[in-house]
Amino acid sequence: MKIAVTAREKDLNSAIDPRFGRCFYFILVDLKSKETEIIDNLGEDVSGGAGIQAAQKLVKKNIEAVITGSVGPNAMEILQAAGIKVYQAVESNVGENLTKFQAGELNLITAPNANKKAGLKSWWK
């Protein structure tokens, strides 16, 4: 199973990026082979449609689940249509969230939990 985590930096010790569409990086993890891949999301550089673009990237990578903080309505529509499950991050660190995910301790998000453009707020910076 291949899953994605939104991250502030490029490794498993990195902090979670709580924004889906505007996250800095996606860390992709193949849970079987333990292989990881980093995608530069550059979500802060997009004026509009950041969530759509980010979701499209995950679809192309055949991701089955994503761990993140907040997902807006447009991104959620695509993720759900593509059958990508969204899990709520609870820990601040990417690796710890992965451990909890594998232990089945993360909650599924089934509805958008952020408004459009929420990831643009300056307090993320």
Next chain:
Amino acid sequence: MIITVASGKGGTGKTIIATSLALCLEKGIFIDADVEEPNAYIFLRPEIKEKKPVSLNVPLFNFEKCTYCGKCADFCQFKALAVIPGQVIFFAGLCHGCGGCRLVCDVGAIEEEKRLIGEVQTGQINQLLDLDVLPPNKAFARPKDSFTGQRLIFRQGKLNPGEALAVPVVRAVKEDLTPKNGYPTVPADRQVVIIDAPPGTSCPVVEAISGSDYCLLVTEPTPFGLSDLKLAREIVKELKIPAGVVVNRVMAEDDLAEIKTYCQEENIPILAVFPFDRQIAYAYSKGIPLIYAYPEGKEKMQVILKQIKKGINR
């Protein structure tokens, strides 16, 4: 001659100046290009005769042909499309109607359909002002016969509330106006077109100003007015359109010092100065054009028009 009235800052008096300028024309066309909040009609009281819808060409998918290759979504600069296996998701509110998706589709699976985003309304101003709306106050310069006999063509664009894209409506309201095409629906004697631009400095403003022969920048003697005047000036410079300044709501000559300095540096003329005047404010609050409330108004408008003609020919 196309004159666009712009400002950068909102609330400086674009509309009150633009409408009174138009009312001083022998024959002309007035266009309200502030499509998000067109309100010049309040001053001009036109009789709307024609309404034309403005729509965007948005993609319509033929799923019998679509291979879900994703080229359209990759191409879309506005992220209006997402392609997932067996499904295309279209976010209509993000689509700019460029048609690029249709062009890159290898299998011809994308057609176009129209999505309504606004309207262009056209009408006439036959009788300028119902005299009864003027308060019984001698200070109001009641319109003379020479005013009421003229006919002004009025056009306004209206963007539907909640729509993000004002530019197509601004473009539509200015349709056929480009000088090289002439203005076929209007007699040749209507040589002056006044366009009331939106505030700000973004795309709708650029679209409103583009193609004009002259841009009148309305400002006020506040740090805010000057700051935004500078921004608006940058656009006009970029578009290589001659510009002049009107300063509105001036209380004392001293107030003008900074604007004067700036205009000298930029080599743009100040064409007129309007006072901070209770009578004008009162007229505004009742939707009465400035020239009726301010006796020197008509004369100043004529001066502005003359100066603009000079400015264009220079």
